[in-house]
Amino acid sequence: METYYDPADLAKFAEIGKDAPELAGKFFDYYAAVFAEGELTEREKALIALAVAHTVQCPYCIDAYTRACLEKGSHLGEMTEAVHVATAIRGGASLVHGLQMRKIAEKLSL
């Protein structure tokens, strides 16, 4: 193995069902239901998935949902904005914890 991540592995995702097929079946059924059109369109769900993929920093998910977004009719402007949403929440999550830092520091300080 030259690298931990191999793009060809993405197409083999279903092999995770070996040795535990029932759990995999339940997961993949759920997964398909989640991404089917509902109150949100498939295109909107793919954009959310793309943003989350960048938050969890999963190369497989970024590959899969970049393609999915394009194939659902999104363009690079929309996809880049979705990544900024993920970035804003990640950055915001760090920054808002600064309030804890400030509260603790204030309690400890003269």
Add this chain to the structure above:
Amino acid sequence: MMEIGQGEFGIESFRETLQRHELRLCRDRTSALQVNVGLKCDLTCGHCHLECGPHRDETMDGATMEAVIDCARRFRFDSIDVTGGAPELVPGIERLITALAALTPRLIVRSNLVALNEGRGAELSELYRDLKAVLVASLPATNSSQTEAQRGAGVWERSMQALRRLNGLGYGLPGGTLQLDLVSNPVGAFLPAPQRQAEKKFRSDLQRKHGITFHGLYTFANVPLGRFRSFLERSGNLQGYLEKLAAGFNPCTVQGLMCRSQLSVDWRGRLHDCDFNLAAGIAYGGEAALLSELAELPEPGTPVAVGDHCYACTVGSGFT
């Protein structure tokens, strides 16, 4: 069944895939004539399977146009579909479409939009209106960056300008009878968005941001021929794209494929089963046949020549 192409890159050939599904691709009643009036175009789109452009001078001459008109008179097609290149750049196109409009209940003209802004474009737009031709216009996306990535710099604004002018002529208006449909091909080595969803987004974006209306949107996969194939090779996407097309084969599409009910004639008057076989150099019936020598329309059951590019028409919802 005739076959060109033998399943590249270890991918099952299209013929083998049909056999595995116990399908035959044969002609049905021929109800449509597609007329490719030549390769001359004012754009050099990256997805073009015919490699059209300003540098091409292949256009239909007057004698071939007369042969097309004579054929339309003899066989009375339900629809006649004029395509290119850019039909607007072909000398004598006015005579051809005026004559054809009188010989079919549905005359379709395919336009790249940009050609409607230049030269005789404005006059031709009015002629299309007077003939009540259905216009099918290419627009890959509702944003300038993707549109221009596929079709060239400056195309976005000129496309919007042409669509506004067509709306002004009465084309594409809600409830109107002058039909304006759009065609969106993906801007790269990926499959098209589902038609219904894409149409909804196009309708909303074009109306909201640009005040433009249209009737229907067609989304079609790019065919791995011509300039698009060169892009796939250059970018290292060829194998992945061919695998994707083959993996997405939908047997339900075969029954409704356009090649079953359409004859395609090129600017030289040569016959093909479709515009993609034309691009691949595959003649109707396997041998060069001329429209002017066509005594009868193809018998239902006549095999359609196939190649691996046919996968582009059978992926997902298909190309009908």
